[in-house]
Amino acid sequence: MATVGLTDVRKTFGRTEVIHGIDLEIADGEFIVIVGPSGCGKSTLLRMVAGLETVSAGEVRIGERRVNEVEPMDRDIAMVFQNYALYPHMSVFDNMAYGLRIAGRPKAEIAERVRAAARMLQLEEYLDRRPRQLSGGQRQRVAMGRAIVRKPAVFLFDEPLSNLDAKLRVQMRLEIKALQRELGVTALYVTHDQVEAMTLADRMVVMNEGRAEQVGAPLEVYARPATMFVAGFIGSPPMNFLAPADLNGAAAPALLAALPPGTAAIGIRPEHLELVPADRAVLSGSARYTEALGAETLIHLARPEGQTLTMRIAGSPEGIAPDAPLHLAAAPATIRAFDREGRAIVPT
Amino acid sequence: MAGMVEKRGLGLWLTHLGLILGVAVIAFPIWLAFIASTVSQPEIVRPPMPLLPGDRFLENYRDALYSGVNVPVARMLFNSFVMAMGIALGKIAISLLSAFAIVYFRFPGRLVFFWLIFLTLMLPVEVRIVPTYEVAARFGMLNSYPGLIFPLIASATATFLFRQFFLTVPDELAEAARVDGARPMRFFVDILLPMSRTNIAALFVILFIYGWNQYLWPLLITTEPEMNTIVMGIKQMFPAGDDVADWPVIMATSILAMLPPVLVVMFMQKLFVRGLVESEK
Numbered sequence: 228m229a230t231v232g233l234t235d236v237r238k239t240f241g242r243t244e245v246i247h248g249i250d251l252e253i254a255d256g257e258f259i260v261i262v263g264p265s266g267c268g269k270s271t272l273l274r275m276v277a278g279l280e281t282v283s284a285g286e287v288r289i290g291e292r293r294v295n296e297v298e299p300m301d302r303d304i305a306m307v308f309q310n311y312a313l314y315p316h317m318s319v320f321d322n323m324a325y326g327l328r329i330a331g332r333p334k335a336e337i338a339e340r341v342r343a344a345a346r347m348l349q350l351e352e353y354l355d356r357r358p359r360q361l362s363g364g365q366r367q368r369v370a371m372g373r374a375i376v377r378k379p380a381v382f383l384f385d386e387p388l389s390n391l392d393a394k395l396r397v398q399m400r401l402e403i404k405a406l407q408r409e410l411g412v413t414a415l416y417v418t419h420d421q422v423e424a425m426t427l428a429d430r431m432v433v434m435n436e437g438r439a440e441q442v443g444a445p446l447e448v449y450a451r452p453a454t455m456f457v458a459g460f461i462g463s464p465p466m467n468f469l470a471p472a473d474l475n476g477a478a479a480p481a482l483l484a485a486l487p488p489g490t491a492a493i494g495i496r497p498e499h500l501e502l503v504p505a506d507r508a509v510l511s512g513s514a515r516y517t518e519a520l521g522a523e524t525l526i527h528l529a530r531p532e533g534q535t536l537t538m539r540i541a542g543s544p545e546g547i548a549p550d551a552p553l554h555l556a557a558a559p560a561t562i563r564a565f566d567r568e569g570r571a572i573v574p575t
Numbered sequence: 576m577a578g579m580v581e582k583r584g585l586g587l588w589l590t591h592l593g594l595i596l597g598v599a600v601i602a603f604p605i606w607l608a609f610i611a612s613t614v615s616q617p618e619i620v621r622p623p624m625p626l627l628p629g630d631r632f633l634e635n636y637r638d639a640l641y642s643g644v645n646v647p648v649a650r651m652l653f654n655s656f657v658m659a660m661g662i663a664l665g666k667i668a669i670s671l672l673s674a675f676a677i678v679y680f681r682f683p684g685r686l687v688f689f690w691l692i693f694l695t696l697m698l699p700v701e702v703r704i705v706p707t708y709e710v711a712a713r714f715g716m717l718n719s720y721p722g723l724i725f726p727l728i729a730s731a732t733a734t735f736l737f738r739q740f741f742l743t744v745p746d747e748l749a750e751a752a753r754v755d756g757a758r759p760m761r762f763f764v765d766i767l768l769p770m771s772r773t774n775i776a777a778l779f780v781i782l783f784i785y786g787w788n789q790y791l792w793p794l795l796i797t798t799e800p801e802m803n804t805i806v807m808g809i810k811q812m813f814p815a816g817d818d819v820a821d822w823p824v825i826m827a828t829s830i831l832a833m834l835p836p837v838l839v840v841m842f843m844q845k846l847f848v849r850g851l852v853e854s855e856k
């Protein structure tokens with residue numbers, strides 16, 4: 228229940244700067260997901276908010292208060308770690324109660340708060356167990372419980388689901404979202420999984436090499452990626468990138484004329500490509516192989532110029548013969564144009 | 576043990592025969608010492624040596640415990656116990672703290688201190704015995720418990736053991752504790768100590784025996800019989816010159832000297848073995 232503000236936050240390890248100035252204003256109760264490839268500085272950024280890393284430059288604020296010099300325990304935050312970091316020699320109850328005990332809360336209040344959290348997380352029967360007697364999902368819940376009982380203003384998550392199997396991950400994802408809604412706590416969530424980012428975030432921060440490339444609502448980021456990096460990183464399979472000169476179908480000249488000036492590359496999402504007769508095509512290629520996923524089919528095409536394209540069609544791949552020439556087009560509105568630096572050119 | 580390969584037939588018998596022989600070879604001198612502690616002086620010196628217990632068990636042990644040769648053995652047992660406990664607990668306390676400092680804190684000269692501690696590994700008591708004696712003497716620690724204990728506490732083995740263990744404790748645990756509001760010493764007491772308890776138990780056994788079996792240092796630092804430890808005290812019981820050695824009492828003392836380490840191992844065996852083979856993470 229607090230806002231979080233980052234102003235030109237930087238981090239230097241030794242002489243290398245790994246976070247190059249991040250600005251972000253997080254509203255009260257907002258769920259922010261930080262997503263990016265491995266090594267881009269997501270954890271470092273989160274740990275600076277937590278107070279586990281010093282802030283080299285810039286300012287971190289929690290609830291309007293500058294916290295750069297404040298110890299983690301006094302920042303009113305709780306953190307869930309990737310490997311859960313449960314105290315192995317303590318029972319589930321003690322794990323959850325530890326922070327409250329240190330804070331010197333009365334026994335009765337501790338018991339009540341731990342029990343309430345345990346109820347919420349369906350951990351009541353496990354309160355006497357040690358962490359190693361729990362399954363991965365249960366440990367994950369205990370880690371959540373430890374965060375909840377402290378009633379923090381901000382939740383910080385560092386890839387909390389990456390040690391779980393796919394099915395459990397989906398389930399825990401939903402639980403985390405529900406819990407955050409219910410408690411109304413501001414959350415900062417780090418992941419490299421774009422599905423998690425898309426589904427959890429109110430707004431997501433796409434990071435690349437220590438910079439925030441784009442901040443926005445998931446669908447907004449998906450539909451209007453600010454850079455080629457974001458366009459390629461968000462969305463699976465990723466966006467197809469082509470040079471304008473690659474458009475050589477019968478209908479290409481008209482499309483090219485419509486592109487904004489300065490376009491160095493264009494991007495088309497796989498689902499926006501469609502099969503059309505040759506006279507309406509802007510692109511052509513031959514089907515290399517198809518992946519039928521049931522509800523949809525991914526077709527990987529080879530272009531005469533050597534690049535590959537991916538397209539996604541609904542249903543099963545009937546009638547698409549291997550190596551048959553295919554003619555493709557995409558609605559002009561769905562085509563993203565990028566300049567030479569890889570920034571999106573916003574049509575004016 | 577459930578996982579062991581089962582052996583049958585001749586192999587099994589041969590294995591056991593081998594084991595029994597081995598045990599017999601090791602146990603025989605101890606058996607002889609025990610026999611000698613239950614007979615009278617004339618019986619020992621007259622060949623052949625008896626191989627079965629005599630009837631003077633109680634008398635010999637009472638003599639040893641309450642009067643001994645120079646000083647009652649009970650006194651020496653007590654001295655040894657204080658020394659062994661002091662060394663074991665002191666070493667564990669110091670090495671836990673120094674390992675904690677080295678692993679969890681970034682302070683200037685950290686590496687220097689680390690290597691200084693490492694150096695002491697190469698300097699066991701025997702090597703530095705003359706300067707150590709000099710220092711102990713100047714501090715007036717001759718014939719005192721601190722004199723027996725302190726010089727033997729300083730060594731790096733245990734520090735290394737705990738350092739290695741602390742390094743395997745995930746960093747996130749310390750960070751989680753920090754977020755939970757634990758100051759460093761609280762983290763040390765609430766989290767690191769309980770997690771190290773099997774290591775501590777194993778080390779305690781090893782160090783207790785190490786302390787109990789010290790010979791050279793107590794021999795140097797104690798001149799009054801009241802401060803003798805039992806292991807060196809046995810040697811002091813041998814008469815100088817033509818006096819006759821009171822072998823039954825000496826042997827009873829030897830047996831008594833063996834008991835405490837055995838008891839410590841027996842009582843701490845479970846923890847000890849666990850500490851050697853697993854570390855709780």
Ligand SMILES: Nc1ncnc2c1ncn2[C@@H]1O[C@H](COP(=O)(O)OP(=O)(O)OP(=O)(O)O)[C@@H](O)[C@H]1O
Binds near residue numbers: 264265419
């Ligand atoms: N203590 C440190 N000392 C030096 N460099 C560090 C340190 N911690 C992180 N780095 C560097 O900072 C960069 C960002 O690391 P960070 O852990 O934040 O990445 P990440 O985005 O969380 O990656 P992942 O998805 O793999 O967890 C990396 O290049 C890393 O090598």
Ligand SMILES: [Mg+2]
Binds near residue numbers: 269270271
């Ligand atoms: Mg990370």
